[in-house]
Amino acid sequence: MKNIKAIIFDAYGTLFDVNSAAEKSKEKIGDKWEGFANYWRTTQLEYTWLRSLMKRHKDFWQVTEDSLDKSMQTYKIDLSMRNELLDLYKILSPFSEVPEVLKSLKEKKYKLAILSNGTPTLLNQLVKSNNLENIFDDIFSIEQVGIYKPDTKVYDMPINKYQIKKNEIAFLSANTWDVSGGGNYGYNSIWVNRNNNIFDNLDYQPKLEIKNLKDLLPNIKSN
Template identity: 40%
Template sequence: MTKIPCVFDAYGTLFDVAASARQAADEPGQEALARTWQPLAADWRTKQLEYTWLRAVTGDHADFWQVTQDGLDWAMERHGLSAPELRARLLALYRELAAYPEVPKMLRALKAAGHPCAILSNGSPGMLADAVASAGVGDLLDAVLSVEDVGVFKPARVVYDMVGARFGTAPGDVLFVSSNGWDVCCGAAYGFRTAWVNRSGLPLDRLPGRPDHVIPDLTAIPEIAA
């Protein structure tokens, strides 16, 4: 019998979105960034997401790479950082974000148990290809689905529709995993089985759907999917 597909958000779920700023801050000559990398990384991520939601509402779509650059520009200005070389370095590192430590073992366990595995992400195809290659997990994924195929960001329902189109499954026959509370709640409302990777111990978003599982990292996903 075919096992249920396990579908993962990418940024913040499989890949550590703070890794770019953290790594750059440790490099020689980056003392100014070292003093402020944590709030900069947080602001970068917040603006990146806000811009996806606003563009989805207005219909003014741009790919995730553009949104990522726009979010960084806002965050750098807020924190008084303007060096073009720093901007270029942060963006280069974002193309090769580290996966969270448990990711390879977790994906191998799912594949060994017969579960198809996929990414469903706001990321543009080029960004996702770079991240997957950098993390060395390409052979563990059956599909990498980008919103660029439908031209609107999550949580638009047409994005979640991509999973059924790819795997021929009803929503209730898919385990959807995200670290974004809004994403997992919207996925639950769509009908997915869901797991929220709540690494920071955040409150649940006040949205119609509720996750079936709340976990601190991805270690338990093979057991949840079984």
């Protein structure tokens, strides 16, 4: 990919490990922690899509709480762990290569940003807790437009801010529906396929499929 002016990252599942909250509590949860973590994440995403379709918006933190409550009930997790899990979700761990790669891209003078379903408060806390606050030029939250990905209003935000063309943006996500959303919008969408998953059939194939962010570096060029 050439003539890239901005590199935009999804946050949850792409930069930050959404399962790390449950993993840090796995001794209390037991062997079912991973199934529980995946169910929590799936329910959380389903709630964002359903609320967008119903036009019944709640912010991402409220959705995270609602989906946790259902997941704890489904997996019979002791309710006394609720606050612990929510607190851990606020400080999710980044994937191991993320800090190094982001710093390398920053040195190459790319404009870097996050484009996420998360609230501004949540995203800023995540960035700060992982010592990444000097990396990003912007943190775009869907709260600015009041609807969740993959609505086009979300993908409009970096275009409107930077006044650049859609194909001058490289957009990275680990979520296939988000890759398709950004790609159908006009971004150069890159799939961060950490778990050897199968891509969804949503009228888009990623410009690039990578195992982790390190694979991005040799495949992207500015002017």
